[in-house]
Amino acid sequence: PYDGPSADEIMAKRKEFLSPSFFHFYKKPLHVVAGKRQYLFDEEGKRYVDAFGGIATVCCGHCHPDVVDAIVNQTKRLQHSTVLYLNSAIADFAEALASKLPGDLKVVFFTNSGTEANELAIMMARLYTGCHDIISLRNGYHGNAAGTMGATGQSIWKFNVVQSGVHHAMNPDPYRGVFGSEGEMYAKDVQDLIDFGTSGNVAAFISEAIQGVGGIVELAPGYLPAVYGSIKKAGGLCIADEVQSGFARTGSHFWGFETQGVVPDIVTMAKSIGNGIPLGAVVTTPQIAEVLTRRNYFNTFGGNPVCTAAGLAVLKVIEKENLQENALAVGSYLKDRLLVLKDKYEIIGDVRGRGLMLGVELVTDRQLKTPAKAEILHVLDQMKELGVLIGKGGFYGNVFRITPPLCFTKEDADFLVDSMDYIMSKM
Numbered sequence: 270p271y272d273g274p275s276a277d278e279i280m281a282k283r284k285e286f287l288s289p290s291f292f293h294f295y296k297k298p299l300h301v302v303a304g305k306r307q308y309l310f311d312e313e314g315k316r317y318v319d320a321f322g323g324i325a326t327v328c329c330g331h332c333h334p335d336v337v338d339a340i341v342n343q344t345k346r347l348q349h350s351t352v353l354y355l356n357s358a359i360a361d362f363a364e365a366l367a368s369k370l371p372g373d374l375k376v377v378f379f380t381n382s383g384t385e386a387n388e389l390a391i392m393m394a395r396l397y398t399g400c401h402d403i404i405s406l407r408n409g410y411h412g413n414a415a416g417t418m419g420a421t422g423q424s425i426w427k428f429n430v431v432q433s434g435v436h437h438a439m440n441p442d443p444y445r446g447v448f449g450s451e452g453e454m455y456a457k458d459v460q461d462l463i464d465f466g467t468s469g470n471v472a473a474f475i476s477e478a479i480q481g482v483g484g485i486v487e488l489a490p491g492y493l494p495a496v497y498g499s500i501k502k503a504g505g506l507c508i509a510d511e512v513q514s515g516f517a518r519t520g521s522h523f524w525g526f527e528t529q530g531v532v533p534d535i536v537t538m539a540k541s542i543g544n545g546i547p548l549g550a551v552v553t554t555p556q557i558a559e560v561l562t563r564r565n566y567f568n569t570f571g572g573n574p575v576c577t578a579a580g581l582a583v584l585k586v587i588e589k590e591n592l593q594e595n596a597l598a599v600g601s602y603l604k605d606r607l608l609v610l611k612d613k614y615e616i617i618g619d620v621r622g623r624g625l626m627l628g629v630e631l632v633t634d635r636q637l638k639t640p641a642k643a644e645i646l647h648v649l650d651q652m653k654e655l656g657v658l659i660g661k662g663g664f665y666g667n668v669f670r671i672t673p674p675l676c677f678t679k680e681d682a683d684f685l686v687d688s689m690d691y692i693m694s695k696m
């Protein structure tokens with residue numbers, strides 16, 4: 270039983286001592302005190318199916334014993350900065366991570382977050398190419414520091430500070446984009462940006478394979494191969510942001526970019542990599558990695574023993590528990606059930622995504638695709654009352670984001686869809 274401060278007491282402290290920009294989804298904010306596998310528990314012991322996984326940060330399930338043991342054991346032995354002395358935790362995890370990546374992608378730089386990973390990737394691309402121009406996608410999200418905020422393609426996540434050198438390409442969005450699912454048509458816009466907006470040479474192209482914050486938008490098929498071709502011709506590097514779509518979440522593949530059959534020059538990751546522990550990484554080729562030898566490069570905690578011990582445990586759990594196969598099986602089942610729900614309710618404009626990275630877009634008019642902004646909040650809130658937590662995103666805030674821990678079961682999927690069905694039937 271929980272005997273700590275109440276939700277109201279925490280809320281009062283939060284209002285007084287924490288950022289005024291914090292936000293939450295619910296009328297009455299949820300106070301979670303414990304987690305186990307795909308479940309969270311509030312202060313009264315009520316169980317919630319966590320279909321958002323802390324924004325896709327938890328892949329093995331909350332408090333997975335193997336990951337917790339790895340963290341606790343390493344903490345008891347040693348925790349320190351990464352840089353000065355030899356330690357096996359970072360080396361073992363780097364080796365294991367490199368083995369999951371194709372081609373020559375085998376040099377790992379660890380960071381503490383996704384933002385840091387993308388900042389480093391962008392800087393390396395600029396150093397390697399000697400160019401400044403970055404091309405990213407409208408509706409993409411890459412972080413909250415100067416470079417990554419620049420690369421982010423949504424005004425709602427951008428502050429009015431200097432963010433130079435980024436061109437935002439047309440989003441290959443099969444649902445809202447003008448070319449539908451014709452990936453190669455959208456790719457022409459990237460070639461146009463290179464031809465008309467730059468010297469003809471660029472530093473990099475960065476994108477997610479499935480946009481997470483942007484509302485689970487799976488890039489139109491054929492898009493990345495065409496764009497990667499244009500970028501390579503312009504002397505640039507291709508960066509795959511796998512912060513959300515990586516680590517087996519798509520079910521069909523371990524990395525999101527593999528769904529489009531491309532091999533990037535740099536891959537960035539965070540969130541699931543540590544099952545909730547602050548950890549990020551940049552993986553690239555030995556040749557590109559060389560650029561960081563030009564000066565001193567230092568990150569006090571990036572790759573520290575505790576976080577990398579957790580990372581190694583995560584990879585082992587994904588393998589041991591066949592979480593990729595589970596993401597595919599349960600994700601496909603869940604998507605099929607959501608598609609049935611779409612036939613039943615006009616308000617569901619689109620169901621999309623793969624594996625356990627699914628989106629449900631709500632619209633008040635299917636023809637005009639008018640975002641159902643108020644309705645989604647109602648459904649979100651009611652689902653919480655019934656014991657299901659899902660996320661929300663998209664530029665208009667009208668897309669459900671379903672990114673549960675990868676140990677999600679068919680029973681959980683049924684509970685989620687039945688709850689949504691019940692709430693929509695009452696609207």
Ligand code: PMP
Nearest residue numbers: 382383384410411412481512513
């Ligand atoms: N890239 C993507 C695709 C993300 O979804 C996020 C976080 N939502 C980031 C980068 C930034 O990661 P972090 O919040 O750990 O800095």
